[in-house]
């Protein structure tokens with residue numbers, strides 16, 4: 009994003025487009041005029057929230073846009089919280105409430121009400137909580153801040169700030185309790201029942217939903233008590249005793265056999281006896297079963313497809329095709345056995361992504377449905393022989409190189425399969441790099457210091473002809489030699505010499521379309537920091553981007569060749585790295601390792617920066633094929649004496665990375681924004 | 697065999713450990729059989745695996761089984777060839793030769809265990825090469841001596857593949873001289889039995905410690921370089937057995953040794969509180 013402020017007419021046009029104002033005969037001229045004075049970043053935040061709000065309702069979009077225009081200047085960085093508060097109010101009680109909430113927030117902001125010492129901000133606890141959740145069992149969850157606490161079974165949202173407890177420690181515990189119970193919803197089957205039929209029978213379904221959330225919290229706390237008793241005790245202490253009239257429900261739901269259906273039964277019972285609003289417990293997050301079940305249904309379909317496809321492959325492929333050189337894959341089942349496969353043994357034979365899908369299905373459904381395990385009928389997997397006919401558009405010149413690709417189904421190479429083009433790396437905004445260097449000046453300075461220490465690590469060289477210190481061992485030996493009539497060695501000194509690192513590093517940067525936005529920004533920022541750091545170290549390094557569109561159009565973008573210096577031109581090419589097409593990884597690894605192998609340093613290292621697994625247009629490269637080919641390419645690299653290390657911005661990455669890179673050679677970063685902070689440390693560990 | 701009139705100072709001599717009672721070791725695969733067969737065939741053995749998963753204990757156990765003395769060397773980056781092979785010392789006005797641990801082990805027909813071999817300097821690892829092939833011999837250049845290893849001598853090295861530094865990889869030319877055994881954290885029930893036995897805690901405490909260990913291992917690559925090994929769990933158990941509050945014991949014995957970074961430390965504390 010450039011720093012240039014948008015002019016009023018530009019703002020007006022964008023608001024128009026977002027809110028479809030011209031159709032509704034409203035004019036954005038007034039808000040646009042107000043927004044013109046703001047810095048670009050704030051302008052973009054306002055446009056962002058107007059767009060988000062407009063997806064819910066046009067009126068809401070207009071309300072947010074027009075109010076934001078008036079208040080953005082004074083809200084500053086609090087604009088996001090302000091907008092979230094407004095959207096939250098809309099979800100709960102409609103447009104009028106939104107207006108009130110926005111005004112209240114702005115008033116409170118002016119009164120400086122957000123300075124309280126006791127409250128805890130989500131940002132302050134996010135790192136700790138996300139690690140905590142990561143360690144817990146089950147499918148990984150993404151953590152994000154939002155207007156309220158809830159989960160759709162893949163992302164877990166927590167409020168931007170908690171103030172309910174009297175002190176900061178209490179608020180931190182509250183965050184943990186809320187997060188743990190939401191995690192438990194996904195782990196212990198809250199979304200395995202459909203509450204809609206029951207909710208529909210209530211006069212106030214919204215209250216019913218909150219009752220349901222409360223009953224589930226009772227049940228889930230007991231589930232936690234069985235696996236993580238300390239955590240459950242913490243939660244119990246936080247909430248105090250349940251109200252007397254709910255004690256019997258709490259006891260019933262604490263039974264080991266209780267399921268979400270029992271919580272629904274409690275709800276139905278409550279409807280019969282009649283109930284008002286549920287008591288408010290700050291540790292109980294909200295439930296949105298509709299949204300969560302939608303996400304769950306998509307996931308089940310995806311996992312089923314993954315698992316089916318893997319099982320079909322397992323049953324169809326020749327047994328000799330897997331085996332020996334795939335240590336991660338136990339031998340595949342022989343043909344003819346397909347009828348009576350022991351499901352347990354069969355799972356172990358699955359590639360890791362399919363095993364992850366199986367575990368995920370088990371978590372969602374309690375078991376893997378038998379029909380998934382049945383031999384596939386029509387619609388079964390069939391070998392796809394590439395997409396030859398679909399020659400990629402825009403290819404006019406001859407490729408720079410052809411590469412073989414590994415087809416694991418055939419256990420054979422496809423010769424000259426990939427067409428590689430070395431493209432000219434696009435040039436970006438040089439000012440962006442300057443901005444990054446200024447913004448991270450402090451970090452850069454500290455990284456440089458640490459790296460210089462690494463470089464300057466003097467290793468004593470013993471037994472030298474001369475040096476700064478006497479080598480006592482050598483002296484003693486010389487003396488012993490003289491005594492025993494031998495000729496003493498004249499090498500009697502210790503010399504401190506800088507150790508030659510002799511290392512070349514290739515950075516291979518994912519420029520696929522999925523990196524658009526934060527990930528791309530993070531990649532570029534990280535590269536700037538890396539360059540600054542490595543310059544201090546003196547290692548030789550290169551940076552290449554890769555992307556592409558089918559096997560006939562694999563593109564490589566030289567951002568910095570080994571021979572290039574880290575100068576203004578290189579910096580603008582870093583700024584110019586952009587999200588493009590797909591991720592056919594194997595061919596890029598082969599090409600770049602070819603370049604790396606030509607460096608005559610003792611150690612060679614390939615570092616990939618990407619946001620996920622290999623993938624390309626058309627189904628062929630997606631899934632196991634791409635993983636196997638990439639893995640093969642990395643094995644070849646290893647044979648050439650090149651070590652590889654993968655930095656992945658993807659929480660789900662851990663599923664397949666061990667298989668690609670071997671158990672030790674990767675790091676997963678769950679949040680793109682953390683990449684720049686982490687990358688230098690990773691590099692230091694990797695080469696220290 | 698005595699190289700000089702004066703004996704070398706006692707305190708500096710390599711200790712040959714003779715194990716008289718059985719070191720407790722819970723086998724997790726066929727490692728006992730493989731190791732015994734390698735010993736029989738006079739092949740060197742490499743133990744691969746994360747730290748604290750029982751490699752050292754296993755070697756001690758095997759030394760006891762095979763009734764051979766054991767010499768253990770913890771390798772570090774300043775370990776020189778002389779540290780392994782031996783050097784001249786001055787005693788009074790005399791020079792005295794002093795066998796290093798490797799030489800001592802070769803002479804005694806012991807098992808020599810080089811722990812964390814990648815930590816040693818590159819030029820140091822070269823001296824073991826002649827011991828690892830059909831020569832089975834140790835040239836002691838300074839003394840012009842060439843010691844042929846007796847049949848009972850056995851070389852064992854350990855190696856943690858979790859090291860992430862490219863500069864610390866073991867070269868294939870070294871690796872391929874060894875029979876390799878993979879070590880990993882034992883599965884939960886087994887590990888709980890080990891922790892209960894070694895730490896002297898009840899089964900329930902051991903089970904929770906193992907649960908905690910499992911949770912920390914999920915943080916590998918996401919805040920931790922490596923999760924808690926069995927050793928850390930045993931340490932925590934020992935503190936608990938001595939009457940310390942379990943949460944405090946786990947913080948001191950598990951969380952603090954694992955992590956410095958604040959978020960990760962806090963998350964580990966949270967996990968400890970969750971389990972206990």
Ligand SMILES: Nc1ncnc2c1ncn2[C@@H]1O[C@H](COP(=O)(O)OP(=O)(O)O)[C@@H](O)[C@H]1O
Pocket residue numbers: 720721722723724746747748749750751752753754882890894926927930
């Ligand atoms: N299989 C096992 N049997 C018995 N004790 C074990 C086993 N695995 C680990 N331990 C315990 O863990 C501790 C650490 O193991 P150790 O052998 O020192 O690990 P390593 O050498 O792999 O770093 C041992 O002292 C022992 O208490």
Ligand SMILES: [Mg+2]
Pocket residue numbers: 748751752811
């Ligand atoms: Mg050890």
